[in-house]
Amino acid sequence: MSEKGISTLGREGLILRLKEAQSKFGYVPQEVMAELAQSLEIPINEVYGVASFYSFLSTRPLGRNVIRICRSLPCYLKGAQTVIEAVEKELGIKPGETTPDGRFSFQLANCIGLCDQAPAMLINQDAHVELTPEKITQILRMYK
Amino acid sequence: MENKVNLTLNGRAVSARQGMTILEVARENGIDIPTLCYLEDFSPMGACRLCVVEVEGSRTLVGSCHTPVTEGMVVHTHSPKVLAARKILVELLLASHPDSCLVCDKANICELRRIAADLEVGLPRFHARKHYYPVEDENPHIIRDMSKCILCRRCVIACKSAGNGSMFSVAYRGFESKVVFGCDQLVDEAAVCPDFDGCIALCPSGALRKPVKIGEERAEKALIIKG
Ligand code: SF4
Ligand code: SF4
Ligand code: FES
Numbered sequence: 001m002s003e004k005g006i007s008t009l010g011r012e013g014l015i016l017r018l019k020e021a022q023s024k025f026g027y028v029p030q031e032v033m034a035e036l037a038q039s040l041e042i043p044i045n046e047v048y049g050v051a052s053f054y055s056f057l058s059t060r061p062l063g064r065n066v067i068r069i070c071r072s073l074p075c076y077l078k079g080a081q082t083v084i085e086a087v088e089k090e091l092g093i094k095p096g097e098t099t100p101d102g103r104f105s106f107q108l109a110n111c112i113g114l115c116d117q118a119p120a121m122l123i124n125q126d127a128h129v130e131l132t133p134e135k136i137t138q139i140l141r142m143y144k
Numbered sequence: 145m146e147n148k149v150n151l152t153l154n155g156r157a158v159s160a161r162q163g164m165t166i167l168e169v170a171r172e173n174g175i176d177i178p179t180l181c182y183l184e185d186f187s188p189m190g191a192c193r194l195c196v197v198e199v200e201g202s203r204t205l206v207g208s209c210h211t212p213v214t215e216g217m218v219v220h221t222h223s224p225k226v227l228a229a230r231k232i233l234v235e236l237l238l239a240s241h242p243d244s245c246l247v248c249d250k251a252n253i254c255e256l257r258r259i260a261a262d263l264e265v266g267l268p269r270f271h272a273r274k275h276y277y278p279v280e281d282e283n284p285h286i287i288r289d290m291s292k293c294i295l296c297r298r299c300v301i302a303c304k305s306a307g308n309g310s311m312f313s314v315a316y317r318g319f320e321s322k323v324v325f326g327c328d329q330l331v332d333e334a335a336v337c338p339d340f341d342g343c344i345a346l347c348p349s350g351a352l353r354k355p356v357k358i359g360e361e362r363a364e365k366a367l368i369i370k371g
Contacts, residue, residue, distance in 0.1 A: 026291045030327055049313035059327070 086133035166208035239270035253350035
């Protein structure tokens with residue numbers, strides 16, 4: 001343990017274990033954060049601070065499939081807004097929301113590294129690129 | 145014998161001990177550089193940027209609270225460029241700050257307000273979305289109003305160093321950043337700390353304050369705001 005109360009390994013271990021929880025439960029439940037805090041001997045607010053910082057970790061339950069559309073400049077210039085609107089229309093939800101049947105959560109993300117094929121989005125781990133509003137219906141159909 | 149460093153501070157030759165920051169040297173020489181996140185005796189956070197100064201030969205302004213002095217350095221702490229930058233920084237802090245000095249419990253001792261007045265910031269030019277968080281006033285020892293928090297992180301550091309773990313952490317990211325208690329819960333009656341006064345005294349804004357009962361004297365001395 002360092003004097004700050006967190007060993008380097010502890011912090012590294014923290015992110016790894018948060019990621020594990022995320023893939024196991026689809027989000028990081030509060031009980032898991034409490035357990036982590038206890039086993040790493042750090043305050044729970046510290047765990048929450050880390051968990052809430054990363055956009056690929058969620059502190060609230062998400063839908064079965066998570067859509068992340070890039071809202072950074074290159075995608076924006078290539079018409080990401082029309083894609084965002086198409087998703088909104090198709091699912092009837094706004095960014096930050098989850099469909100009532102729990103099938104999709106919809107989020108906006110910062111650059112996902114696919115600028116050369118903008119506009120782009122991720123659904124779960126899959127990249128979908130060179131999007132147009134027309135493509136959306138078909139793509140979403142692939143996710144149950 | 146410690147190594148001496150010679151530098152020029154606002155046109156005056158001064159000498160300092162090796163390892164001192166520009167801010168420390170300036171303060172030792174009676175020059176007032178405004179700071180909002182700096183805490184003596186703790187490692188600098190460099191969060192607020194208010195302490196920026198001009199160092200000749202440097203492409204950008206540098207944070208004086210975390211930049212050590214070097215031999216031959218030529219520093220300007222109040223050049224027009226510096227003052228303009230500081231003024232904008234405060235304007236940006238105020239852009240998402242509630243316009244409530246008039247009824248703010250800490251207005252008499254608010255460092256943010258004093259610095260804004262000192263820099264002659266004037267009426268707001270920028271308007272950003274404001275944060276509205278509920279006032280957390282359930283606890284008998286502390287009131288938190290995160291709408292007024294400027295994210296200086298002083299309370300986080302102070303709490304950590306009080307030695308009983310830390311109650312506060314910065315959570316979320318970007319504009320959504322917030323100092324949270326627990327898993328972003330309200331500081332309730334049950335929250336206990338042997339030294340709430342520590343962080344309250346260090347908070348430069350009205351975000352943390354002490355509940356004052358009617359009729360009770362206020363302990364703090366009022367800040368004098370230059371007219
Ligand atoms: S915290 Fe300071 S700047 Fe903010 S409303 Fe209170 S007195 Fe004004
Ligand atoms: S609550 Fe006060 S001390 Fe803590 S980060 Fe906010 S402004 Fe700074
Ligand atoms: S006082 Fe130097 S960055 Fe805040």
